[in-house]
Ligand SMILES: Nc1nc2c(c(=O)[nH]1)N[C@H]1C(S)=C(S)[C@@H](COP(=O)(O)O)O[C@H]1N2
């Protein structure tokens with residue numbers, strides 16, 4: 317075999333190797349960018365009322381009524397998070413499927429970390445929340461739609477942001493801030509206490 321032929325063979329091999337590396341890297345990127353929901357495969361939400369339990373998958377939630385609105389929260393330490401656009405299922409639609417409620421009912425929202433937040437019945441439909449403007453001065457008469465949010469700014473909610481599902485207080489216009497403590501991350505269980 318001549319010197320030139322050997323060099324050609326080496327160049328061809330190196331080129332092939334490079335192509336394989338590019339393909340491997342590319343497929344790596346593609347699987348990472350793929351449907352964000354695949355990382356939550358097997359996830360479900362438990363609904364509990366009067367000793368009876370049922371479950372909803374993420375796909376089930378996405379077939380339910382949808383609300384999109386403005387999300388903006390402030391933590392107890394005064395750090396603001398947002399504004400962003402949130403999308404989810406109104407909590408009232410979920411609670412309706414669970415059973416009858418009245419003014420004395422309570423809804424318990426659990427995070428998978430055992431965090432628990434309790435709502436009075438009026439809060440399920442958006443009443444009785446404290447709202448602030450961007451200077452954190454209290455403002456009144458804001459329309460709030462509480463949702464189980466699965467999308468933020470058009471993207472699936474990441475684990476870091478409390479995904480796949482976070483309880484969110486969405487407003488019909490921008491610049492309204494709500495208390496972060498109620499924004500339960502990693503919602504795993506909803507109980508209706510009639
Ligand atoms: N599951 C769960 N949700 C939670 C909490 C928590 O500890 N666990 N902390 C709450 C509090 S006190 C605040 S201020 C916000 C903080 O939201 P952030 O982590 O997006 O900044 O999440 C709320 N939701």
Ligand SMILES: [Mo]
Pocket residue numbers: 391392393496497
């Ligand atoms: Mo907080």
